[in-house]
Amino acid sequence: MDLLTRAGQALAGRLVRLVLLLAAVATASFALMVHSPVDPVDAYVGGDIAAIGPEQRAQIAERWGLDDPPLERFATWLGNVAQGDLGRSLSFNQPVTEVIGERFLTSLALMATAWLLSGVFGFSLGVLAGMRQGRFTDRVVTWWAYTLASAPTFWVGLLLLYVFSVSLGWTPVCCAVPVGVLADDVTLLDRLHHLLLPALTLSVVGVAPVVLHTRYAVIEAMASDHVTFARAQGESTRGVVVHHVLRNAAAPAVLLQFASLGELFGGSVLAEQVFSYPGLGAATTTAALGQDVPLLLGIALFTTVFVFVGNQLGDLVHARLDPRVAQELGRARRPRWGRGEPGEPLLDPGPLAPERVGAR
Protein backbone atom coordinates (compact mmCIF):
# COMPACT_ATOMS: atom_id res chain seq x y z
CA MET A 1 0.00 0.00 0.00
CA ASP A 2 2.77 2.36 1.07
CA LEU A 3 4.75 1.37 -2.00
CA LEU A 4 1.71 1.91 -4.23
CA THR A 5 1.01 5.40 -2.91
CA ARG A 6 4.66 6.33 -3.31
CA ALA A 7 4.69 5.03 -6.89
CA GLY A 8 1.48 6.96 -7.54
CA GLN A 9 2.97 10.14 -6.13
CA ALA A 10 6.09 9.72 -8.22
CA LEU A 11 3.97 9.22 -11.32
CA ALA A 12 1.88 12.28 -10.53
CA GLY A 13 5.05 14.33 -10.06
CA ARG A 14 6.36 13.24 -13.42
CA LEU A 15 3.02 14.01 -15.11
CA VAL A 16 3.03 17.52 -13.65
CA ARG A 17 6.49 18.06 -15.07
CA LEU A 18 5.39 16.77 -18.47
CA VAL A 19 2.41 19.16 -18.53
CA LEU A 20 4.68 22.11 -17.62
CA LEU A 21 7.15 21.10 -20.29
CA LEU A 22 4.40 20.76 -22.91
CA ALA A 23 3.06 24.21 -21.99
CA ALA A 24 6.52 25.70 -22.45
CA VAL A 25 7.06 23.94 -25.78
CA ALA A 26 3.59 24.94 -27.01
CA THR A 27 4.22 28.59 -26.13
CA ALA A 28 7.63 28.65 -27.79
CA SER A 29 6.44 26.86 -30.93
CA PHE A 30 3.42 29.13 -31.24
CA ALA A 31 5.59 32.22 -30.84
CA LEU A 32 7.92 30.94 -33.56
CA MET A 33 4.96 30.23 -35.81
CA VAL A 34 3.47 33.71 -35.34
CA HIS A 35 6.78 35.38 -36.16
CA SER A 36 7.66 33.09 -39.06
CA PRO A 37 7.43 34.50 -42.59
CA VAL A 38 4.90 31.78 -43.48
CA ASP A 39 1.56 33.22 -44.53
CA PRO A 40 -1.12 30.65 -43.65
CA VAL A 41 -3.42 31.74 -46.45
CA ASP A 42 -0.67 31.46 -49.08
CA ALA A 43 0.28 28.08 -47.72
CA TYR A 44 -3.35 26.93 -47.84
CA VAL A 45 -4.12 28.18 -51.30
CA GLY A 46 -0.79 27.06 -52.73
CA GLY A 47 -0.45 27.29 -56.52
CA ASP A 48 -3.88 28.86 -57.01
CA ILE A 49 -2.71 32.06 -55.36
CA ALA A 50 -3.12 34.00 -58.57
CA ALA A 51 -6.76 32.88 -58.92
CA ILE A 52 -8.07 34.59 -55.78
CA GLY A 53 -8.39 38.26 -55.17
CA PRO A 54 -7.60 40.32 -52.08
CA GLU A 55 -11.25 40.23 -50.92
CA GLN A 56 -11.25 36.45 -50.85
CA ARG A 57 -7.94 36.45 -48.97
CA ALA A 58 -9.38 38.79 -46.41
CA GLN A 59 -12.44 36.56 -46.09
CA ILE A 60 -10.32 33.49 -45.42
CA ALA A 61 -8.19 35.39 -42.93
CA GLU A 62 -11.26 36.61 -41.09
CA ARG A 63 -12.87 33.17 -41.09
CA TRP A 64 -9.66 31.68 -39.57
CA GLY A 65 -9.35 34.48 -37.06
CA LEU A 66 -5.92 35.52 -38.36
CA ASP A 67 -6.63 39.17 -37.55
CA ASP A 68 -7.25 38.45 -33.87
CA PRO A 69 -4.47 39.38 -31.43
CA PRO A 70 -1.85 36.60 -31.07
CA LEU A 71 -2.73 35.95 -27.41
CA GLU A 72 -6.36 35.26 -28.31
CA ARG A 73 -5.31 32.97 -31.16
CA PHE A 74 -2.93 31.15 -28.81
CA ALA A 75 -5.72 30.63 -26.28
CA THR A 76 -8.04 29.24 -28.96
CA TRP A 77 -5.33 26.93 -30.30
CA LEU A 78 -4.39 25.75 -26.81
CA GLY A 79 -8.05 25.05 -26.07
CA ASN A 80 -8.33 22.91 -29.18
CA VAL A 81 -5.06 21.10 -28.39
CA ALA A 82 -6.30 20.35 -24.88
CA GLN A 83 -9.35 18.68 -26.48
CA GLY A 84 -7.10 16.60 -28.71
CA ASP A 85 -7.71 18.62 -31.85
CA LEU A 86 -4.39 19.54 -33.42
CA GLY A 87 -5.97 20.85 -36.61
CA ARG A 88 -5.75 19.61 -40.14
CA SER A 89 -2.54 18.95 -42.05
CA LEU A 90 -2.39 20.90 -45.32
CA SER A 91 0.13 18.66 -47.06
CA PHE A 92 -1.60 15.37 -46.19
CA ASN A 93 -5.19 16.66 -46.12
CA GLN A 94 -5.85 14.64 -42.98
CA PRO A 95 -6.25 15.53 -39.30
CA VAL A 96 -2.79 16.05 -37.75
CA THR A 97 -3.41 13.38 -35.09
CA GLU A 98 -4.09 10.80 -37.79
CA VAL A 99 -0.97 11.73 -39.76
CA ILE A 100 1.22 11.52 -36.66
CA GLY A 101 -0.38 8.26 -35.57
CA GLU A 102 0.12 6.50 -38.92
CA ARG A 103 3.55 7.91 -39.59
CA PHE A 104 4.81 7.23 -36.10
CA LEU A 105 3.97 3.53 -36.35
CA THR A 106 6.09 3.27 -39.51
CA SER A 107 8.88 5.23 -37.85
CA LEU A 108 8.61 3.21 -34.66
CA ALA A 109 9.74 0.04 -36.44
CA LEU A 110 12.69 1.91 -37.87
CA MET A 111 13.67 3.73 -34.69
CA ALA A 112 13.20 0.70 -32.43
CA THR A 113 15.38 -1.47 -34.68
CA ALA A 114 18.06 1.20 -34.90
CA TRP A 115 17.86 1.84 -31.17
CA LEU A 116 18.23 -1.82 -30.21
CA LEU A 117 20.94 -2.33 -32.81
CA SER A 118 23.04 0.61 -31.62
CA GLY A 119 22.45 -0.28 -27.96
CA VAL A 120 23.39 -3.96 -28.17
CA PHE A 121 26.15 -3.48 -30.70
CA GLY A 122 27.58 -0.40 -29.01
CA PHE A 123 27.55 -1.97 -25.57
CA SER A 124 29.25 -5.17 -26.73
CA LEU A 125 31.94 -3.27 -28.61
CA GLY A 126 32.46 -0.93 -25.68
CA VAL A 127 32.93 -3.86 -23.29
CA LEU A 128 35.32 -5.54 -25.72
CA ALA A 129 37.39 -2.36 -26.13
CA GLY A 130 37.41 -1.64 -22.39
CA MET A 131 38.57 -5.18 -21.59
CA ARG A 132 41.46 -4.91 -24.01
CA GLN A 133 42.36 -1.32 -23.24
CA GLY A 134 45.35 -0.05 -25.19
CA ARG A 135 45.63 -3.17 -27.33
CA PHE A 136 44.91 -3.61 -31.01
CA THR A 137 41.18 -4.44 -30.63
CA ASP A 138 40.67 -1.37 -28.48
CA ARG A 139 42.42 0.89 -30.96
CA VAL A 140 40.38 -0.41 -33.90
CA VAL A 141 37.07 -0.06 -32.04
CA THR A 142 37.91 3.41 -30.73
CA TRP A 143 39.06 4.61 -34.12
CA TRP A 144 35.88 3.24 -35.70
CA ALA A 145 33.71 4.93 -33.05
CA TYR A 146 35.39 8.30 -33.58
CA THR A 147 34.95 7.98 -37.33
CA LEU A 148 31.24 7.21 -36.94
CA ALA A 149 30.78 9.99 -34.39
CA SER A 150 32.09 12.51 -36.89
CA ALA A 151 30.26 11.14 -39.95
CA PRO A 152 26.95 12.85 -40.83
CA THR A 153 23.92 10.51 -40.98
CA PHE A 154 22.80 11.50 -44.45
CA TRP A 155 26.29 10.91 -45.84
CA VAL A 156 26.54 7.45 -44.28
CA GLY A 157 23.06 6.74 -45.63
CA LEU A 158 24.02 7.77 -49.15
CA LEU A 159 27.18 5.68 -48.95
CA LEU A 160 25.29 2.58 -47.79
CA LEU A 161 22.62 3.17 -50.41
CA TYR A 162 25.26 3.41 -53.11
CA VAL A 163 27.11 0.25 -52.03
CA PHE A 164 24.28 -2.09 -51.05
CA SER A 165 21.38 -0.92 -53.19
CA VAL A 166 22.96 0.46 -56.33
CA SER A 167 26.24 -1.48 -56.78
CA LEU A 168 25.40 -4.77 -55.11
CA GLY A 169 21.62 -4.62 -55.49
CA TRP A 170 21.05 -6.45 -52.18
CA THR A 171 18.61 -3.98 -50.68
CA PRO A 172 15.81 -1.84 -52.18
CA VAL A 173 16.54 1.76 -53.06
CA CYS A 174 13.50 3.29 -51.44
CA CYS A 175 10.34 3.14 -49.40
CA ALA A 176 8.99 0.97 -46.63
CA VAL A 177 7.25 -1.55 -48.89
CA PRO A 178 7.82 -2.71 -52.52
CA VAL A 179 6.57 -0.24 -55.10
CA GLY A 180 3.51 -1.32 -57.10
CA VAL A 181 2.44 -4.12 -54.79
CA LEU A 182 -0.99 -4.15 -53.16
CA ALA A 183 -0.90 -3.47 -49.43
CA ASP A 184 -2.43 -6.91 -48.71
CA ASP A 185 0.31 -8.70 -50.64
CA VAL A 186 3.20 -7.13 -48.71
CA THR A 187 4.91 -9.75 -46.53
CA LEU A 188 6.73 -9.21 -43.27
CA LEU A 189 9.94 -10.22 -45.03
CA ASP A 190 9.39 -7.42 -47.55
CA ARG A 191 9.03 -4.93 -44.74
CA LEU A 192 12.17 -6.16 -42.96
CA HIS A 193 14.08 -6.06 -46.24
CA HIS A 194 13.12 -2.41 -46.69
CA LEU A 195 13.83 -1.63 -43.05
CA LEU A 196 17.36 -3.01 -42.97
CA LEU A 197 19.40 -0.26 -44.56
CA PRO A 198 17.60 2.76 -43.03
CA ALA A 199 17.81 1.14 -39.59
CA LEU A 200 21.50 0.46 -40.07
CA THR A 201 22.09 4.07 -41.08
CA LEU A 202 20.10 5.40 -38.16
CA SER A 203 21.87 3.12 -35.66
CA VAL A 204 25.14 4.70 -36.74
CA VAL A 205 24.00 7.94 -35.07
CA GLY A 206 23.66 6.31 -31.68
CA VAL A 207 26.35 3.68 -31.67
CA ALA A 208 29.49 5.80 -31.21
CA PRO A 209 28.56 7.49 -27.91
CA VAL A 210 27.46 4.16 -26.44
CA VAL A 211 30.74 2.51 -27.46
CA LEU A 212 32.89 5.28 -26.01
CA HIS A 213 30.94 5.69 -22.77
CA THR A 214 30.75 1.94 -22.17
CA ARG A 215 34.46 1.56 -22.89
CA TYR A 216 35.26 4.21 -20.31
CA ALA A 217 32.91 2.70 -17.73
CA VAL A 218 34.48 -0.73 -18.26
CA ILE A 219 38.03 0.62 -17.90
CA GLU A 220 37.02 2.43 -14.74
CA ALA A 221 35.34 -0.67 -13.30
CA MET A 222 38.28 -2.91 -14.22
CA ALA A 223 40.63 -0.61 -12.30
CA SER A 224 38.34 -0.37 -9.27
CA ASP A 225 39.09 -1.76 -5.86
CA HIS A 226 36.31 -4.31 -5.91
CA VAL A 227 37.79 -5.87 -9.03
CA THR A 228 41.22 -6.05 -7.33
CA PHE A 229 39.56 -7.86 -4.44
CA ALA A 230 37.81 -10.25 -6.84
CA ARG A 231 41.11 -10.99 -8.57
CA ALA A 232 42.75 -11.62 -5.20
CA GLN A 233 40.10 -14.30 -4.73
CA GLY A 234 41.11 -15.97 -7.98
CA GLU A 235 38.56 -14.44 -10.38
CA SER A 236 39.69 -14.72 -14.02
CA THR A 237 39.41 -11.80 -16.45
CA ARG A 238 36.29 -13.33 -17.98
CA GLY A 239 34.83 -13.83 -14.50
CA VAL A 240 35.70 -10.26 -13.57
CA VAL A 241 33.84 -8.93 -16.61
CA VAL A 242 30.77 -11.14 -16.17
CA HIS A 243 30.38 -10.84 -12.41
CA HIS A 244 31.88 -7.47 -11.52
CA VAL A 245 31.95 -5.17 -14.54
CA LEU A 246 28.95 -5.71 -16.85
CA ARG A 247 26.38 -4.38 -14.42
CA ASN A 248 28.51 -1.36 -13.55
CA ALA A 249 29.04 -0.52 -17.20
CA ALA A 250 25.39 -1.11 -18.12
CA ALA A 251 24.05 1.68 -15.91
CA PRO A 252 25.59 4.61 -17.83
CA ALA A 253 25.00 2.91 -21.19
CA VAL A 254 21.28 2.48 -20.49
CA LEU A 255 20.92 6.05 -19.29
CA LEU A 256 22.68 7.33 -22.39
CA GLN A 257 20.66 5.15 -24.73
CA PHE A 258 17.34 6.38 -23.32
CA ALA A 259 18.52 9.97 -23.29
CA SER A 260 19.48 9.74 -26.96
CA LEU A 261 15.88 9.38 -28.19
CA GLY A 262 15.88 13.04 -29.25
CA GLU A 263 18.96 12.52 -31.40
CA LEU A 264 17.41 9.33 -32.73
CA PHE A 265 14.37 11.30 -33.89
CA GLY A 266 16.60 13.97 -35.41
CA GLY A 267 18.55 11.27 -37.22
CA SER A 268 15.36 9.69 -38.50
CA VAL A 269 14.44 12.95 -40.25
CA LEU A 270 17.62 12.65 -42.34
CA ALA A 271 17.65 8.87 -42.73
CA GLU A 272 14.00 8.73 -43.83
CA GLN A 273 14.65 11.47 -46.35
CA VAL A 274 17.61 9.65 -47.89
CA PHE A 275 15.74 6.35 -48.14
CA SER A 276 12.32 7.87 -48.99
CA TYR A 277 11.02 5.99 -45.97
CA PRO A 278 7.49 7.27 -45.21
CA GLY A 279 7.81 7.81 -41.47
CA LEU A 280 7.37 10.72 -39.10
CA GLY A 281 10.81 12.06 -39.98
CA ALA A 282 9.94 12.34 -43.66
CA ALA A 283 6.59 13.87 -42.69
CA THR A 284 8.48 16.53 -40.73
CA THR A 285 10.48 17.42 -43.84
CA THR A 286 7.32 17.51 -45.97
CA ALA A 287 5.56 19.70 -43.42
CA ALA A 288 8.51 22.10 -43.25
CA LEU A 289 8.83 22.39 -47.03
CA GLY A 290 5.05 22.70 -47.51
CA GLN A 291 4.69 25.35 -44.76
CA ASP A 292 2.30 22.98 -43.02
CA VAL A 293 2.14 24.79 -39.67
CA PRO A 294 -0.49 22.62 -37.90
CA LEU A 295 1.50 19.46 -38.60
CA LEU A 296 4.79 21.04 -37.52
CA LEU A 297 3.25 22.20 -34.23
CA GLY A 298 1.74 18.75 -33.71
CA ILE A 299 5.07 17.03 -34.36
CA ALA A 300 6.85 19.43 -31.98
CA LEU A 301 4.41 18.52 -29.19
CA PHE A 302 4.56 14.83 -29.99
CA THR A 303 8.37 14.77 -30.02
CA THR A 304 8.37 16.48 -26.63
CA VAL A 305 6.27 13.66 -25.15
CA PHE A 306 8.41 11.05 -26.90
CA VAL A 307 11.73 12.40 -25.60
CA PHE A 308 10.32 13.06 -22.13
CA VAL A 309 9.01 9.51 -21.80
CA GLY A 310 12.38 8.20 -23.00
CA ASN A 311 14.26 10.14 -20.36
CA GLN A 312 11.89 9.07 -17.61
CA LEU A 313 12.24 5.41 -18.62
CA GLY A 314 16.01 5.87 -18.60
CA ASP A 315 15.83 7.24 -15.04
CA LEU A 316 13.74 4.29 -13.91
CA VAL A 317 15.97 1.63 -15.47
CA HIS A 318 19.10 3.38 -14.20
CA ALA A 319 17.71 3.46 -10.67
CA ARG A 320 16.88 -0.21 -11.01
CA LEU A 321 20.49 -0.99 -11.98
CA ASP A 322 22.13 1.29 -9.42
CA PRO A 323 20.48 1.18 -5.99
CA ARG A 324 22.41 4.24 -4.89
CA VAL A 325 20.66 6.34 -7.52
CA ALA A 326 17.24 5.16 -6.35
CA GLN A 327 18.10 6.16 -2.81
CA GLU A 328 19.43 9.54 -3.84
CA LEU A 329 16.36 10.27 -5.97
CA GLY A 330 14.14 9.44 -3.03
CA ARG A 331 16.19 11.51 -0.64
CA ALA A 332 16.48 14.51 -2.93
CA ARG A 333 12.80 14.58 -3.68
CA ARG A 334 11.44 14.22 -0.20
CA PRO A 335 12.19 17.66 1.21
CA ARG A 336 11.31 19.42 -2.04
CA TRP A 337 7.84 18.00 -2.28
CA GLY A 338 7.37 17.88 1.46
CA ARG A 339 6.13 14.33 1.65
CA GLY A 340 7.18 11.11 3.29
CA GLU A 341 8.80 10.76 6.68
CA PRO A 342 11.07 13.57 7.83
CA GLY A 343 14.75 12.88 7.24
CA GLU A 344 17.05 11.95 10.09
CA PRO A 345 18.64 14.90 11.85
CA LEU A 346 22.22 15.47 10.77
CA LEU A 347 23.58 15.35 14.29
CA ASP A 348 22.25 12.81 16.70
CA PRO A 349 21.33 14.76 19.85
CA GLY A 350 21.74 11.56 21.91
CA PRO A 351 24.50 12.56 24.35
CA LEU A 352 22.80 15.83 25.20
CA ALA A 353 19.34 14.46 25.85
CA PRO A 354 19.85 13.11 29.42
CA GLU A 355 21.31 16.41 30.64
CA ARG A 356 18.33 18.29 29.31
CA VAL A 357 15.99 15.92 31.08
CA GLY A 358 18.00 16.39 34.29
CA ALA A 359 17.88 20.17 34.01
CA ARG A 360 14.13 20.11 33.99
Added chain:
Amino acid sequence: MTGTLLEVHGLEVDFVQYERGLRRRTVHALTGMDLTADAGEVVALVGASGAGKSLLASAVLGLLPANAVERGNVLFDGVRQDAAGRRRHAGRGMTLLPQATGFLDPLATVGRQVRRSAQLAGHDDPRGAAAQALARRGLGPEVLRRYPHELSGGMARRVLVAMATLSSPRVLLADEPTTGLPPADVGATLRELRTMADEGCAVVLITHELRAALEVADHVVICREGRTVDTADPAAFTGDGDALTHPFTRALWQALPGNGFRVAEGV
Protein backbone atom coordinates in the same frame (compact mmCIF):
# COMPACT_ATOMS: atom_id res chain seq x y z
CA MET B 1 51.41 -27.36 9.26
CA THR B 2 54.72 -25.63 9.73
CA GLY B 3 57.40 -24.15 7.55
CA THR B 4 57.86 -20.92 5.71
CA LEU B 5 54.87 -20.14 3.51
CA LEU B 6 55.78 -16.72 2.18
CA GLU B 7 59.21 -15.26 1.56
CA VAL B 8 59.87 -11.89 -0.03
CA HIS B 9 63.50 -11.06 -0.83
CA GLY B 10 64.63 -7.71 -2.12
CA LEU B 11 61.36 -6.90 -3.84
CA GLU B 12 61.56 -3.75 -5.93
CA VAL B 13 58.71 -2.20 -7.91
CA ASP B 14 59.01 0.62 -10.42
CA PHE B 15 56.21 2.35 -12.26
CA VAL B 16 56.83 3.64 -15.74
CA GLN B 17 54.81 6.75 -16.43
CA TYR B 18 54.51 8.96 -19.43
CA GLU B 19 54.44 12.65 -18.76
CA ARG B 20 53.15 15.13 -21.29
CA GLY B 21 54.17 13.92 -24.69
CA LEU B 22 56.49 10.95 -24.72
CA ARG B 23 58.80 11.81 -21.85
CA ARG B 24 59.18 8.68 -19.75
CA ARG B 25 59.44 8.85 -16.02
CA THR B 26 60.23 5.96 -13.68
CA VAL B 27 58.85 6.08 -10.17
CA HIS B 28 60.67 3.83 -7.69
CA ALA B 29 57.81 2.74 -5.44
CA LEU B 30 59.41 -0.19 -3.61
CA THR B 31 63.20 -0.24 -3.26
CA GLY B 32 63.89 -3.39 -1.28
CA MET B 33 61.28 -5.24 0.75
CA ASP B 34 62.14 -8.31 2.79
CA LEU B 35 59.58 -10.32 4.68
CA THR B 36 59.17 -13.89 5.83
CA ALA B 37 55.99 -15.42 7.19
CA ASP B 38 55.76 -18.93 8.58
CA ALA B 39 52.64 -21.01 9.03
CA GLY B 40 51.10 -20.18 12.39
CA GLU B 41 52.57 -16.69 12.51
CA VAL B 42 51.18 -13.20 12.42
CA VAL B 43 53.77 -10.90 10.87
CA ALA B 44 52.99 -7.22 11.22
CA LEU B 45 54.22 -4.91 8.48
CA VAL B 46 54.29 -1.47 10.01
CA GLY B 47 55.07 1.85 8.40
CA ALA B 48 53.67 5.26 7.66
CA SER B 49 51.14 5.86 4.88
CA GLY B 50 52.88 5.84 1.53
CA ALA B 51 55.67 3.56 2.73
CA GLY B 52 54.58 0.93 0.20
CA LYS B 53 52.80 -1.49 2.51
CA SER B 54 49.67 -1.98 0.42
CA LEU B 55 51.74 -2.12 -2.74
CA LEU B 56 53.63 -5.07 -1.30
CA ALA B 57 50.33 -6.94 -0.91
CA SER B 58 49.35 -6.26 -4.55
CA ALA B 59 52.80 -7.30 -5.75
CA VAL B 60 52.77 -10.54 -3.77
CA LEU B 61 49.40 -11.45 -5.31
CA GLY B 62 50.60 -10.59 -8.81
CA LEU B 63 47.99 -7.82 -9.12
CA LEU B 64 50.23 -4.91 -10.15
CA PRO B 65 49.06 -2.84 -13.12
CA ALA B 66 50.66 -3.33 -16.52
CA ASN B 67 53.05 -0.37 -16.20
CA ALA B 68 54.77 -1.85 -13.13
CA VAL B 69 58.19 -3.47 -13.33
CA GLU B 70 59.25 -5.71 -10.48
CA ARG B 71 62.55 -7.27 -9.43
CA GLY B 72 63.47 -9.58 -6.59
CA ASN B 73 62.18 -12.94 -5.43
CA VAL B 74 58.86 -13.99 -3.99
CA LEU B 75 58.54 -17.58 -2.78
CA PHE B 76 55.23 -19.19 -1.96
CA ASP B 77 55.46 -22.46 -0.08
CA GLY B 78 59.17 -22.68 -0.86
CA VAL B 79 58.79 -22.28 -4.62
CA ARG B 80 59.86 -19.13 -6.45
CA GLN B 81 56.93 -17.71 -8.38
CA ASP B 82 56.85 -15.00 -11.02
CA ALA B 83 53.97 -12.51 -11.10
CA ALA B 84 51.82 -14.73 -13.34
CA GLY B 85 52.43 -17.73 -11.09
CA ARG B 86 51.46 -15.75 -8.00
CA ARG B 87 48.33 -14.52 -9.70
CA ARG B 88 47.37 -18.16 -10.24
CA HIS B 89 47.76 -18.70 -6.51
CA ALA B 90 45.56 -15.70 -5.70
CA GLY B 91 42.41 -17.19 -4.21
CA ARG B 92 44.07 -20.60 -4.18
CA GLY B 93 46.37 -20.46 -1.22
CA MET B 94 46.95 -16.71 -0.95
CA THR B 95 44.37 -14.01 -0.58
CA LEU B 96 43.85 -10.39 0.32
CA LEU B 97 41.76 -8.93 3.11
CA PRO B 98 41.25 -5.37 1.87
CA GLN B 99 40.88 -2.31 3.99
CA ALA B 100 37.75 -0.43 3.08
CA THR B 101 34.12 -0.63 2.00
CA GLY B 102 35.25 0.50 -1.44
CA PHE B 103 36.43 -3.03 -2.08
CA LEU B 104 32.82 -4.24 -2.24
CA ASP B 105 30.97 -3.94 -5.54
CA PRO B 106 28.60 -0.98 -5.02
CA LEU B 107 25.98 -2.37 -7.42
CA ALA B 108 25.65 -5.94 -6.13
CA THR B 109 23.97 -7.17 -2.97
CA VAL B 110 26.13 -8.53 -0.18
CA GLY B 111 24.60 -11.97 -0.73
CA ARG B 112 25.58 -12.03 -4.40
CA GLN B 113 29.16 -11.04 -3.62
CA VAL B 114 29.69 -13.47 -0.75
CA ARG B 115 28.10 -16.27 -2.80
CA ARG B 116 30.50 -15.53 -5.64
CA SER B 117 33.44 -15.72 -3.22
CA ALA B 118 32.17 -19.07 -1.96
CA GLN B 119 31.81 -20.26 -5.55
CA LEU B 120 35.38 -19.20 -6.36
CA ALA B 121 36.61 -20.94 -3.24
CA GLY B 122 35.04 -24.13 -4.58
CA HIS B 123 32.25 -24.64 -2.06
CA ASP B 124 29.62 -27.14 -3.23
CA ASP B 125 26.80 -25.08 -1.76
CA PRO B 126 27.81 -21.42 -2.21
CA ARG B 127 24.50 -20.17 -0.83
CA GLY B 128 24.81 -22.13 2.39
CA ALA B 129 28.52 -21.40 2.78
CA ALA B 130 27.93 -17.66 2.30
CA ALA B 131 25.13 -17.50 4.85
CA GLN B 132 27.20 -19.51 7.29
CA ALA B 133 30.31 -17.34 6.86
CA LEU B 134 28.25 -14.21 7.57
CA ALA B 135 26.41 -15.78 10.49
CA ARG B 136 29.74 -16.69 12.08
CA ARG B 137 30.51 -12.99 12.21
CA GLY B 138 27.18 -12.02 13.65
CA LEU B 139 25.53 -10.93 10.40
CA GLY B 140 22.00 -12.27 9.92
CA PRO B 141 20.28 -13.29 6.68
CA GLU B 142 18.78 -9.79 6.26
CA VAL B 143 22.29 -8.53 5.42
CA LEU B 144 22.34 -10.72 2.30
CA ARG B 145 19.81 -8.48 0.56
CA ARG B 146 21.56 -5.23 1.41
CA TYR B 147 23.84 -3.19 -0.80
CA PRO B 148 27.27 -2.06 0.44
CA HIS B 149 26.12 1.55 0.92
CA GLU B 150 23.48 0.30 3.34
CA LEU B 151 26.09 -1.26 5.65
CA SER B 152 27.89 0.40 8.54
CA GLY B 153 31.68 0.51 8.37
CA GLY B 154 32.01 -2.29 10.89
CA MET B 155 29.50 -4.53 9.07
CA ALA B 156 31.25 -3.96 5.72
CA ARG B 157 34.55 -4.94 7.32
CA ARG B 158 33.00 -8.17 8.65
CA VAL B 159 31.61 -8.93 5.18
CA LEU B 160 35.10 -8.46 3.72
CA VAL B 161 36.56 -10.81 6.34
CA ALA B 162 33.87 -13.39 5.52
CA MET B 163 34.65 -13.15 1.79
CA ALA B 164 38.42 -13.32 2.20
CA THR B 165 38.40 -16.31 4.52
CA LEU B 166 35.92 -18.46 2.57
CA SER B 167 38.78 -19.98 0.57
CA SER B 168 40.63 -21.00 3.80
CA PRO B 169 43.83 -19.30 2.61
CA ARG B 170 47.28 -20.44 3.73
CA VAL B 171 48.64 -16.92 3.36
CA LEU B 172 46.38 -13.99 4.26
CA LEU B 173 47.50 -10.46 3.44
CA ALA B 174 45.39 -8.24 5.68
CA ASP B 175 45.67 -4.63 4.49
CA GLU B 176 44.81 -2.18 7.28
CA PRO B 177 41.98 -4.39 8.59
CA THR B 178 41.38 -2.28 11.69
CA THR B 179 41.72 1.31 10.49
CA GLY B 180 38.75 3.39 11.51
CA LEU B 181 37.00 0.66 13.47
CA PRO B 182 35.66 1.20 17.00
CA PRO B 183 37.95 -0.36 19.66
CA ALA B 184 35.66 -3.34 20.27
CA ASP B 185 35.71 -4.29 16.58
CA VAL B 186 39.49 -3.80 16.41
CA GLY B 187 39.93 -6.38 19.14
CA ALA B 188 37.54 -8.84 17.46
CA THR B 189 39.27 -8.49 14.07
CA LEU B 190 42.75 -8.96 15.55
CA ARG B 191 41.58 -11.98 17.53
CA GLU B 192 40.15 -13.52 14.37
CA LEU B 193 43.48 -13.03 12.58
CA ARG B 194 45.29 -14.60 15.55
CA THR B 195 42.92 -17.59 15.45
CA MET B 196 43.53 -18.05 11.74
CA ALA B 197 47.28 -18.06 12.36
CA ASP B 198 46.91 -20.54 15.19
CA GLU B 199 45.06 -22.81 12.78
CA GLY B 200 48.09 -22.85 10.47
CA CYS B 201 47.68 -19.79 8.28
CA ALA B 202 50.48 -17.27 7.70
CA VAL B 203 48.99 -13.83 8.33
CA VAL B 204 50.67 -10.65 7.13
CA LEU B 205 49.06 -7.79 9.04
CA ILE B 206 49.66 -4.55 7.19
CA THR B 207 49.02 -1.59 9.45
CA HIS B 208 50.23 1.80 10.59
CA GLU B 209 48.97 1.24 14.11
CA LEU B 210 52.05 -0.14 15.83
CA ARG B 211 50.44 -0.59 19.22
CA ALA B 212 47.51 -2.64 17.91
CA ALA B 213 49.91 -4.78 15.85
CA LEU B 214 52.01 -5.58 18.92
CA GLU B 215 49.03 -7.30 20.58
CA VAL B 216 48.89 -10.15 18.09
CA ALA B 217 52.11 -10.16 16.06
CA ASP B 218 54.94 -12.70 16.30
CA HIS B 219 57.30 -10.43 14.40
CA VAL B 220 57.14 -6.79 13.48
CA VAL B 221 58.63 -5.70 10.17
CA ILE B 222 59.21 -1.97 9.93
CA CYS B 223 59.18 -0.33 6.54
CA ARG B 224 60.01 3.16 5.46
CA GLU B 225 59.89 4.82 2.05
CA GLY B 226 59.57 1.65 0.03
CA ARG B 227 62.05 -0.54 1.90
CA THR B 228 62.00 -2.66 5.02
CA VAL B 229 64.47 -1.38 7.57
CA ASP B 230 64.11 -3.71 10.52
CA THR B 231 62.51 -6.88 11.88
CA ALA B 232 61.86 -6.75 15.59
CA ASP B 233 60.45 -8.93 18.33
CA PRO B 234 57.23 -7.48 19.80
CA ALA B 235 58.64 -8.06 23.28
CA ALA B 236 61.37 -5.52 22.55
CA PHE B 237 58.81 -2.72 22.26
CA THR B 238 58.82 -1.86 25.91
CA GLY B 239 59.84 0.95 28.18
CA ASP B 240 62.03 3.45 26.41
CA GLY B 241 62.69 1.06 23.53
CA ASP B 242 66.28 0.31 24.60
CA ALA B 243 65.90 -3.29 23.42
CA LEU B 244 65.25 -2.07 19.87
CA THR B 245 68.40 -2.14 17.79
CA HIS B 246 67.44 -0.05 14.79
CA PRO B 247 67.29 3.71 15.37
CA PHE B 248 64.23 4.20 13.12
CA THR B 249 62.27 1.51 14.95
CA ARG B 250 63.20 3.07 18.26
CA ALA B 251 62.21 6.51 16.99
CA LEU B 252 58.88 5.12 15.79
CA TRP B 253 58.22 3.60 19.20
CA GLN B 254 59.23 6.72 21.08
CA ALA B 255 57.05 8.89 18.87
CA LEU B 256 53.90 7.15 20.08
CA PRO B 257 51.74 9.03 22.55
CA GLY B 258 52.45 7.58 25.98
CA ASN B 259 56.06 6.85 25.11
CA GLY B 260 57.20 10.42 25.27
CA PHE B 261 55.69 11.62 21.97
CA ARG B 262 59.22 12.47 20.90
CA VAL B 263 60.12 13.22 17.36
CA ALA B 264 63.68 12.12 16.73
CA GLU B 265 65.84 14.17 14.42
CA GLY B 266 68.02 12.75 11.73
CA VAL B 267 66.87 9.14 11.61
